[in-house]
Amino acid sequence: MILGFTLENMFSIKTRQTISFEVNSNENDKTNHFVDIGGKRLLKIIALFGPNAAGKSNMLHAFDSCFRFIMNGFTNLKPKEDIDFRPFLFDEESAKKPGYIEIVFLMKETKYEYLLTFDKNCVHKESLNFFPKGQRKLIYERLCKNPDNQWEKIVYDFKWGDIFTGSKLRISSMTRPNVTFINTAAQLHHPLIQEIYNWLEKLYLPIIIPSHQNLLFWTIGQIEKDEKQKKALLSFLTSAGFDHIKDIIVTDEEIPTSFLERLTDSERAEFKNNDGKYIVKEIFITHQYKNRYNLPVYDESRGTQRLLELSGPLLTIFYNKMFLCIDEIEASLHADLQEFLITTFLNNSSGSQIIFTTHNQALMDLLSDESIWLVEKGKDGGSNYKCLAHLPRIRKITSRKKLYKEGKLGALPETSVFKMNKGEE
Numbered sequence: 001m002i003l004g005f006t007l008e009n010m011f012s013i014k015t016r017q018t019i020s021f022e023v024n025s026n027e028n029d030k031t032n033h034f035v036d037i038g039g040k041r042l043l044k045i046i047a048l049f050g051p052n053a054a055g056k057s058n059m060l061h062a063f064d065s066c067f068r069f070i071m072n073g074f075t076n077l078k079p080k081e082d083i084d085f086r087p088f089l090f091d092e093e094s095a096k097k098p099g100y101i102e103i104v105f106l107m108k109e110t111k112y113e114y115l116l117t118f119d120k121n122c123v124h125k126e127s128l129n130f131f132p133k134g135q136r137k138l139i140y141e142r143l144c145k146n147p148d149n150q151w152e153k154i155v156y157d158f159k160w161g162d163i164f165t166g167s168k169l170r171i172s173s174m175t176r177p178n179v180t181f182i183n184t185a186a187q188l189h190h191p192l193i194q195e196i197y198n199w200l201e202k203l204y205l206p207i208i209i210p211s212h213q214n215l216l217f218w219t220i221g222q223i224e225k226d227e228k229q230k231k232a233l234l235s236f237l238t239s240a241g242f243d244h245i246k247d248i249i250v251t252d253e254e255i256p257t258s259f260l261e262r263l264t265d266s267e268r269a270e271f272k273n274n275d276g277k278y279i280v281k282e283i284f285i286t287h288q289y290k291n292r293y294n295l296p297v298y299d300e301s302r303g304t305q306r307l308l309e310l311s312g313p314l315l316t317i318f319y320n321k322m323f324l325c326i327d328e329i330e331a332s333l334h335a336d337l338q339e340f341l342i343t344t345f346l347n348n349s350s351g352s353q354i355i356f357t358t359h360n361q362a363l364m365d366l367l368s369d370e371s372i373w374l375v376e377k378g379k380d381g382g383s384n385y386k387c388l389a390h391l392p393r394i395r396k397i398t399s400r401k402k403l404y405k406e407g408k409l410g411a412l413p414e415t416s417v418f419k420m421n422k423g424e425e
Contacts, residue, residue, distance in 0.1 A: 001021070001035070001037060001042050001105065001106050001321065001323075001351060001353060002021055002042075002103070002104070002105050002203075002323050002353055003020070003021055003022055003040070003042065003104040003105060003106060003111065004018055004019055004020035004021055004022065004104050005018070005019055005063060005101065005102060005103045005104070006018040006019075006100070006101065006102040007059065007062050007063065007066070007099070007100065007101055008099060008100040008101075009087050009088050009094050009097050009098065009099045009100060010058075010062040010065075010066070010085075010086060010087065010088070010099045010101075011055070011058035011059075011061060011062045011086055011088070011383075012055040012058045012088065012377070012381070012382065012383045013055065013058060013059065013062060013088065013382065013383050014088040014090070014091060014094055014378075014380060014381070014382030014383075015382055015384075016100065017059070017383065017384065017385045018385075019046065019059065019355070019373065019385060020387070021042050021043040021046065021353060022040065022041070022042060022043075023041035023042065023043060023370050024370070024389070025369070025370060025389055030367075030368045032044075032346045032347060033045065033346060033367070033368045033370075033371060034368075034370075035350060035351060037106055037109060037351075038106070038109040040106065042106070042353070043353070043368075043370055043371055044345070044346060044349055044352065044353055044354070045342065045345065045346065045353065045354045045355070045356075045367065045371050046353075046354075046355045046356075046371050046373055047355075047356055047357070047358055047363060047364075047367055047371055047372060047373065048060075048355070048356070048357045048358070048373050048374075048375050048385070049358065049359070049361070049364070049372065049373070049374055049375065049404070049411055050374055050375030050376060050411040051376075051411065051412060051413035051414075052413065053377065054375040054376055054377050054383060054411065055375050055377065055382075055383025055384075055385075056327075056357035056375045057327050057328070057357055058383060059375070059383070059385065060207055060325040060326075060327050060355065060356075060357060061207065061327070062086075062101075063101070063325065064206065064207040064325055065084055065086075066099075066101045066116070067103075067204055068206075069083060069084065069118075069180070070101075070114075070116060070180050070182065070183065071183060071197070071200065071201055071204075072183070073178060073179040073180055073183055074176075074179045074180075074183040074184055074187050075187075077176075077178050077179060079176055079178075080151050080178070081178060082120045082121070082178070083118060083119070083120050083121070083122075083178050084120075085098075085099055085118060085119050085120040087099055087119070088381075088382060090380065090381035090382070091380065091381075097119075098117045098118055098119040098124045098147070099117070099118060099119065100115075100116070100117050101115075101116050102114070102115050102116075105200075105203075107196065107199050110130055110131065110132060111130065111131040112128065112129070112130045112131070112196065113127075113128070113129045113130070113131070113136075114127075114128050114182070115127045115128075115129075116180065119147070121147065121151070121177070121178070122144060122147055122151070122154055122177035122178055123142065123144065123177060123178070123179070123180060123181075124143075124144045124147045125141075125142065125143050125144065126141070126142040126180055126181055126182070127139075127140065127141040127142070128140055128141075128182065128193075128196070129161075130163075137161055137162075137163065138159060138160075138161035139161045139163055139164055139192070140158065140159065140160055140161060140164050140181065141158065141159040142156050142157075142158055142172075142175070142181050143156060143157045143158075143159075144156055144177070145157060151177060154177045156172070156175075156177075158172050163192065164192065165192075166190055166191070166192075167188070167190065170188070171184060171185045171188055171190060174188065181193075182196070182197055183197070185197075186198070202320075202322070203321070203322055203323050204322070204323050205313055205316070205317070205322055205323070205324045205325075207325040207326075207327060208309075208310070208313060208324070208325065208326045208327065209327045209328075210327065210328045210331035210332075212309065215309040215310075215312070215313075216283075216297070216305060216308060216309045217281065218312055218313075219233075219308060219309055219311060219312025219313070220248070220250055220281065220283055220312075222312050222315075222316065223248065223312075224250055229315065230248065232315055233248070233311050233312070233315060234246070234247070234248070236311050236314075236315060236344075237307070237308075237311065239340075239344070240307060240337060240340055241337075241340075242304070242307070244287050244288050244289060245285055245286065245287060245288075246286045246287070246288045246292065247285075247286035248283065248284070248285060248286070249283070249284040249285075249286060249294060250281055250282070250283055250284075251281070251282045251284075252273075252279045252280075252281060252282075253279065253280050253281075253282050254277055254278065254279060255271055255278040255279065255280055260278055282296070283296070283297040284296055284297065285297055285300055285304075302332040303332045303333055303334065303337070305332075306331060306332040306333055307333065307337065310326075310341065314341065314344070314345060317345075317349060317352035317354070318345075318348045318349055318352070320352065321350075321351035321352055322352045322353075323352070323353045323354075323355075324352070324353070324354050324355075325354075325355050325356070326354060326355075326356040326357070327356070327357050328356075328357055328358065328359075329341070329342075329356040329357070329358050329360075330358055330359065330360045335360055335362055338358075338360055338363065339362075339363065339366055342363065342366060342367075343366070361401045361404055361405060362401055364399075364400035364401045364404055365399055365400055365401050367400075368389075369387075369388045369389035369394070369400070370387060370388075370389045372387070372388040372389075372400060373385055373386065373387050373388070374386050374387075374388060374409055374410060374411035375411055376410055376411045388400065388409065391409065
């Protein structure tokens with residue numbers, strides 16, 4: 001599980017900001033909101049609240065972008081290709097500096113700490129430490145001696161912990177400046193690094209955004225592979241109040257030649273199956289009223305489609321220990337359905353974690369104080385993140401939604417009355 005992560009100089013995040021999943025308060029009576037692992041209590045869920053443009057989504061997108069680079073740069077980037085790095089741009093100095101990410105996690109009840117500093121050109125610094133019996137010990141450290149030099153002349157110094165054995169020179173020499181060492185070592189099958197890499201890879205699901213075009217097909221793909229998943233999904237929909245949905249039917253339709261001729265080679269390749277045929281999936285939802293009716297999925301309401309999209313990842317993390325980011329969980333969903341999703345996750349998950357953004361203030365009274373994080377823009381344009389549990393003088397019995405609406409927690413839009421100048425008509 002994730003203990004926390006820290007970001008600096010990325011998107012709207014200027015100064016170092018940390019999101020922590022560790023429960024420090026002894027007053028948390030919502031026991032289904034956290035799990036105890038080796039004496040550490042870790043939150044299952046964190047929600048980011050705040051006005052538009054405060055930086056709620058940026059925290060999730062920055063983390064997702066970094067994680068994908070850490071894990072996939074070796075295969076996704078060509079030599080000399082730029083890293084997808086977006087620094088804080090409302091400051092001339094920040095725009096020239098590298099970004100920073102730190103991920104602290106528990107694997108087999110042992111704490112690990114991964115640090116990475118990088119810009120679009122190369123990795124500046126990378127290190128991996130672990131904490132056996134609570135003591136910090138180095139696995140490896142990689143430090144760039146000349147990050148502003150030409151790509152071919154960039155040089156790294158390495159330090160190795162006692163636990164790191166094997167092909168140090170071979171792996172370090174094959175680690176390109178625009179790729180992480182953990183990714184390279186895993187690709188070259190270093191046993192220790194590959195174990196950690198594989199664990200992280202299984203932990204993380206890609207971010208879910210409001211207009212996620214492929215998520216529905218991913219969910220449908222899960223139920224096509226496993227009939228038990230399909231039964232679980234239909235049961236999930238029934239619990240959500242969609243008891244009239246009795247089946248989900250998927251058929252393969254061959255694409256007409258006249259349509260294929262209008263596509264590019266790369267576009268056609270997306271539809272080609274293992275048999276060499278060009279196939280598109282047709283999805284129908286079976287509704288039971290007086291009779292049964294099969295409705296094409298794209299004729300369903302956007303709310304129904306959204307619930308179907310989210311059901312696949314949610315059921316996946318019920319059965320597995322995973323980490324999931326959801327941007328705007330309320331998109332196209334009724335407030336009661338949002339509460340249903342959160343409550344269902346908290347009641348069913350034993351080791352997965354979700355961090356999500358929302359504008360639904362009612363969710364504040366559903367969550368623990370440690371799970372509520374408030375996001376505001378500073379005067380310098382940088383996003384700042386604070387946990388509600390860390391604020392002073394918050395009465396335990398008071399509605400968090402009420403305090404928030406009254407402006408006592410901050411992180412609200414600052415609006416004023418707009419009056420049109422009649423002379424401008």
